[in-house]
Amino acid sequence: MRHVLCLGLERMFCKAGSGPCANEQTESYAMLVPSHIARHDFASHDLVQSAPGAARLAQRVDDQMHGLRNLVAEMANVLQSGADKHPGRLGHLLLQTRQMVHNGFRVLSEAGRLRAGDAAAAAGDPERVLAQTHAWTQLTQRLHHMRLDLNNWAAVETMLRPQTDGKRRPLIEPLSKLPSTAETRELVSDVLFDQIHGLLNQLTQSQEVLDNGGFADIPLAQSLFLRSVHAAKRCLMAMQKHDDTRFLDVGCGAGIKLMSAAPFFDYCDGLEFDAGYVQLAQSILRALRDDSCQVIAGDALEFDNYDTYDVIYFYRPLREDALLIEMEQRIVEQASAGTLLIAPYRGFEHRAEDLGCAQVAGQLWLVGASPRMATQLRRAAEKTGTDVLLAPLSNVPLVWDPLIQASLQNGFAPKMEARNMYNQHNA
Numbered sequence: 001m002r003h004v005l006c007l008g009l010e011r012m013f014c015k016a017g018s019g020p021c022a023n024e025q026t027e028s029y030a031m032l033v034p035s036h037i038a039r040h041d042f043a044s045h046d047l048v049q050s051a052p053g054a055a056r057l058a059q060r061v062d063d064q065m066h067g068l069r070n071l072v073a074e075m076a077n078v079l080q081s082g083a084d085k086h087p088g089r090l091g092h093l094l095l096q097t098r099q100m101v102h103n104g105f106r107v108l109s110e111a112g113r114l115r116a117g118d119a120a121a122a123a124g125d126p127e128r129v130l131a132q133t134h135a136w137t138q139l140t141q142r143l144h145h146m147r148l149d150l151n152n153w154a155a156v157e158t159m160l161r162p163q164t165d166g167k168r169r170p171l172i173e174p175l176s177k178l179p180s181t182a183e184t185r186e187l188v189s190d191v192l193f194d195q196i197h198g199l200l201n202q203l204t205q206s207q208e209v210l211d212n213g214g215f216a217d218i219p220l221a222q223s224l225f226l227r228s229v230h231a232a233k234r235c236l237m238a239m240q241k242h243d244d245t246r247f248l249d250v251g252c253g254a255g256i257k258l259m260s261a262a263p264f265f266d267y268c269d270g271l272e273f274d275a276g277y278v279q280l281a282q283s284i285l286r287a288l289r290d291d292s293c294q295v296i297a298g299d300a301l302e303f304d305n306y307d308t309y310d311v312i313y314f315y316r317p318l319r320e321d322a323l324l325i326e327m328e329q330r331i332v333e334q335a336s337a338g339t340l341l342i343a344p345y346r347g348f349e350h351r352a353e354d355l356g357c358a359q360v361a362g363q364l365w366l367v368g369a370s371p372r373m374a375t376q377l378r379r380a381a382e383k384t385g386t387d388v389l390l391a392p393l394s395n396v397p398l399v400w401d402p403l404i405q406a407s408l409q410n411g412f413a414p415k416m417e418a419r420n421m422y423n424q425h426n427a
């Protein structure tokens with residue numbers, strides 16, 4: 001199982017009842033309707049003679065899609081160079097696109113009338129009937145795909161609109177600012193996670209780890225963990241680290257935090273000293289068929305690969321302060337500048353400055369950085385959106401794909417409300 005949050009777009013696309021099914025792998029629109037054939041056919045003199053309505057509509061579809069592609073390319077450029085650097089430009093392009101989508105629906109609405117006209121003109125001439133039937137069958141596929149593109153505009157617009165406001169969205173809201181409803185929900189799921197953790201890990205800590213000053217598998221509250229992980233992922237986005245993002249949980253116990261981090265990062269590793277916990281976490285991950293997470297058996301005080309991670313999380317694996325400090329020093333010495341640390345326990349904040357780490361927000365720290373650099377990073381990350389979970393593009397290609405790709409890299413995805421509205425509308 002790969003922990004990706006599907007945007008649910010496939011379902012949306014198939015709901016249009018027109019495009020290929022989600023499991024049909026099509027590489028491009030051109031594969032659906034080879035455009036050179038279609039264009040050649042529709043432009044040919046014979047076809048213009050035998051199905052003038054189809055030829056006219058095909059030309060208008062081509063013009064429409066060409067215009068949309070140009071707008072999409074321009075908007076994707078703006079998004080890639082940072083929407084906030086071009087205030088107003090994205091909003092302007094958005095308005096133009098909305099108008100063009102509106103025109104597109106008008107073009108589609110003419111199909112029935114033009115087809116009836118071609119049929120009437122061909123009546124009584126079997127060869128011409130055949131030619132115009134063939135032309136309309138081909139064109140219908142293109143119309144279906146265009147409708148699919150246009151129908152998805154509403155969802156794409158909900159993704160683009162918030163990128164025009166230049167607003168900052170806090171990395172971690174203080175608990176006091178959470179709506180009381182959300183606070184209650186977090187509390188309930190924290191208790192539930194604790195219970196599930198208790199059920200999953202009924203092992204007692206091995207004597208070896210206890211003798212070496214280790215803590216047992218005591219979980220950090222799930223909601224606190226997710227806050228920091230979410231903030232860390234937005235920082236990576238602000239740093240333009242989009243690919244092969246790597247997360248490490250030092251002392252992962254049964255591995256619940258690994259699984260929780262999996263939707264955010266490409267690879268999640270857990271380092272664990274207790275052999276029983278290692279086996280348990282491995283068997284849980286195997287059962288989930290999660291190949292993005294792995295458990296490494298080893299001692300945090302001897303591990304040599306801290307430099308290969310973008311985000312390192314450690315929730316006090318060691319009881320004794322002296323050992324904990326030794327581990328912190330080892331991590332920071334090895335980790336590259338720009339690595340993010342999540343250290344949610346008392347004491348780290350007093351040592352952070354000496355370790356060359358600066359606070360970004362909450363329990364999130366930046367290695368090899370001054371407070372000014374950490375503030376700059378926080379500000380940049382606050383400009384990213386909050387939709388940070390790994391999400392594949394739909395396997396049905398759409399004219400909007402470059403926009404979706406660029407927006408996802410900035411933390412903005414098509415919104416749920418639009419999807420729901422769309423699904424209700426098409427039910």
Ligand SMILES: C[S@@+](CC[C@H](N)C(=O)[O-])C[C@H]1O[C@@H](n2cnc3c(N)ncnc32)[C@H](O)[C@@H]1O
Pocket residue numbers: 209212213214215216217218219220249250251252253254257271272273274277298299300301315316317318
């Ligand atoms: C407080 S629990 C944290 C569990 C989990 N990471 C979480 O946040 O919910 C500490 C974990 O660190 C492990 N541990 C203790 N000493 C360790 C060491 N020297 N190296 C690696 N892991 C260690 C323990 O076995 C335990 O699973």
